[in-house]
Amino acid sequence: AQSVTQPDIHITVSEGASLELRCNYSYGATPYLFWYVQSPGQGLQLLLKYFSGDTLVQGIKGFEAEFKRSQSSFNLRKPSVHWSDAAEYFCAVALVQAGTALIFGKGTTLSVSS
Amino acid sequence: SAVISQKPSRDICQRGTSLTIQCQVDSQVTMMFWYRQQPGQSLTLIATANQGSEATYESGFVIDKFPISRPNLTFSTLTVSNMSPEDSSIYLCGSRQGGITDTQYFGPGTRLTVL
Numbered sequence: 041a042q043s044v045t046q047p048d049i050h051i052t053v054s055e056g057a058s059l060e061l062r063c064n065y066s067y068g069a070t071p072y073l074f075w076y077v078q079s080p081g082q083g084l085q086l087l088l089k090y091f092s093g094d095t096l097v098q099g100i101k102g103f104e105a106e107f108k109r110s111q112s113s114f115n116l117r118k119p120s121v122h123w124s125d126a127a128e129y130f131c132a133v134a135l136v137q138a139g140t141a142l143i144f145g146k147g148t149t150l151s152v153s154s
Numbered sequence: 155s156a157v158i159s160q161k162p163s164r165d166i167c168q169r170g171t172s173l174t175i176q177c178q179v180d181s182q183v184t185m186m187f188w189y190r191q192q193p194g195q196s197l198t199l200i201a202t203a204n205q206g207s208e209a210t211y212e213s214g215f216v217i218d219k220f221p222i223s224r225p226n227l228t229f230s231t232l233t234v235s236n237m238s239p240e241d242s243s244i245y246l247c248g249s250r251q252g253g254i255t256d257t258q259y260f261g262p263g264t265r266l267t268v269l
Binding site for chain 2: 072074076082083084086089091130134141142143144145146147
């Protein structure tokens with residue numbers, strides 16, 4: 041079945057430590073890939089997106105993501121986490137043949153400890 | 155970028171009633187979307203609303219329950235009809251200027267509680 045999977049429901053990272061949030065997709069073709077962040081009480085904000093080309097994508101707030109076709113993955117990374125990064129992170133895909141609306145994973149909640 | 159506002163920001167309603175949520179975009183956009191985010195859950199697409207055509211509903215959502223209007227390129231409404239407590243959710247409006255490679259923006263959401 042077609043799906044977007046975020047295996048980790050909740051992750052806690054120490055401030056200053058590195059972060060990797062996992063995202064896997066299961067579609068016949070390579071979809072367009074996105075990461076959004078939802079901070080408490082705020083709307084969704086786009087961190088980065090991948091359509092084609094360089095598989096390492098740079099985003100806002102120091103985030104990056106790497107597309108790996110062989111693993112059907114699009115993991116989000118940050119070398120040094122700040123307390124303000126605590127939020128809900130959603131991986132999303134869009135398929136041209138499926139109408140182009142974004143389909144979201146279940147999200148990963150990031151907590152940052154001091 | 156697009157700035158999206160939603161009204162109301164939150165509401166508490168009685169079962170059996172209906173609520174209309176408004177979504178206003180500060181620029182003309184081709185596509186508008188309505189999502190539902192149930193407590194602790196991800197976003198589920200309800201429907202896609204394009205100006206001048208009927209909304210396209212996803213599996214599990216029907217027009218009688220969630221009628222949508224899209225009268226122009228900057229505005230859309232979603233009505234939650236004959237509400238039950240299971241409809242308690244955050245409803246988010248999204249928009250995209252053009253094709254799939256354009257950024258999709260989201261409104262702040264409408265938090266609905268049905269008693």
